[in-house]
Amino acid sequence: MIELFENNDRPNPIKTPHEIVKDLEYPCFDGTDLNPPLTYENIHKSFVISYFCRRFDLSIGAEIGIDQGLNLRHLIWLNPDIKLYAIDNYEGMNDLSFIEEVIEKANGKVKFLHKKSTEACHDLPDNHLDFVFIDANHSYEATLEDIQAWRNKVHVNGLIMGHELNLSGVARAVGESFSQFWISYDNTWIAPKCWLI
Numbered sequence: 001m002i003e004l005f006e007n008n009d010r011p012n013p014i015k016t017p018h019e020i021v022k023d024l025e026y027p028c029f030d031g032t033d034l035n036p037p038l039t040y041e042n043i044h045k046s047f048v049i050s051y052f053c054r055r056f057d058l059s060i061g062a063e064i065g066i067d068q069g070l071n072l073r074h075l076i077w078l079n080p081d082i083k084l085y086a087i088d089n090y091e092g093m094n095d096l097s098f099i100e101e102v103i104e105k106a107n108g109k110v111k112f113l114h115k116k117s118t119e120a121c122h123d124l125p126d127n128h129l130d131f132v133f134i135d136a137n138h139s140y141e142a143t144l145e146d147i148q149a150w151r152n153k154v155h156v157n158g159l160i161m162g163h164e165l166n167l168s169g170v171a172r173a174v175g176e177s178f179s180q181f182w183i184s185y186d187n188t189w190i191a192p193k194c195w196l197i
């Protein structure tokens with residue numbers, strides 16, 4: 001028998017990530033009065049993106065596909081220094097007051113581009129972004145188009161990330177675009193730009 005390390009100091013019970021987040025003090029806006037409210041249950045991809053932002057020291061990013069702004073608000077909430085371009089064409093939707101409210105509360109940290117992803121990319125210079133998070137149309141063609149549209153906007157040491165790697169179209173587009181990539185437990189995919197093929 002080997003002599004084991006003592007583990008008496010380990011807190012019991014060990015805190016879950018959600019409990020740890022609840023203990024944090026958020027320096028940004030309080031999103032609980034927004035509709036839908038921020039929830040700890042739907043925070044997974046925001047955690048993953050935030051982890052990589054901190055690990056790689058990234059602060060200027062773009063989220064492609066915003067919907068209700070849940071991930072956008074979580075990202076601002078978790079990363080006091082982050083600045084985000086929020087891109088969504090909201091096709092067929094007239095009332096965008098919900099997203100205007102999110103932008104207003106973000107206090108200048110978010111710039112909204114109400115455009116199709118492949119058009120919005122032309123508004124930014126090359127190498128401007130630290131990261132991009134692609135979460136719009138998850139078909140093979142659209143994901144490939146988004147990776148190609150946004151790859152030059154991210155600087156050489158930045159990250160290209162996205163969601164729904166469990167969907168076959170996304171997996172094919174990501175697999176064809178990068179020599180390697182990381183996968184998180186909630187199907188977020190993460191790739192340094194230098195892994196582009």
Ligand SMILES: C[S@@+](CC[C@H](N)C(=O)[O-])C[C@H]1O[C@@H](n2cnc3c(N)ncnc32)[C@H](O)[C@@H]1O
Pocket residue numbers: 063064065066067068069070071072087088089090091115116117118135136137
């Ligand atoms: C899965 S939702 C985004 C969810 C959001 N990222 C989150 O985590 O809270 C997809 C969004 O992408 C937008 N979208 C789809 N195709 C798009 C395109 N070509 N350009 C811009 N936005 C698009 C849709 O309007 C929709 O709001």
